[in-house]
Amino acid sequence: MLNGVHHVAYVVRDLDQAIRIFEEKFGLKLLDRKRTPEEGYGFDAAVLQAGQVKIELICPYTERSPYWQALQERGDHLHHVAFSTPVPLDEAIKELTPRGVKFREEASFQSPVGWWIVNIDPASTGGLVVQLGER
Secondary structure, three states, X not given: OOOEEEEEEEEOOOHHHHHHHHHHXXXXXXXXXXXXXXXXXXXXXXXXXXXXXXXXXXXXXOOOOOOHHXXXXXXXXXXXXXXXXXXXXXXXXXXXXXXXXXXXXXXXXXXXXXXXXEEEOHHHOOOOOEEEEOO
16 A cells, blocks of 8 residues: 655754755755644745655754644654555545544645644554654
C-alpha cells in the first residue's frame, strides 16, 4: 500500500541554523520557506529537496503551536515520516481503515506547506507519528 517516502519532518528550535546544516553539509536545496498563521499552526516552515524525498523543517514561534510542547520536552527531533501511496489519499483511507488503521481526519486536507496529507492516529502505529502524503 505504501510506495515511498513523501517527506520527513523535523521540529527545530532554530530554522536558519537547520537550513544551513542541510544546505552546507549535505548539499540540499531550499525549495520553500513560509510562516503559517498563528491561529491553528504557529510555525515557520522550510522545505528542502533530498533526491525524491522532501525534508520539512518546522520551527514553532508561539506556545499555541501544536509543536511547541514537544520541542520544549525533547529539543530538536524527528517528528514524523509521511509515506506516499499509489492511489489518491481518500482512496487509501478507505483501503486502510478495514485493516485497523485509524485516522485523525475523515478526509485528506491541504497542509500549511501546500501538500495534501492525512494523519494516522498514533494508536494505530504503536505511538509513532505517521502521515500519508500525496505526490
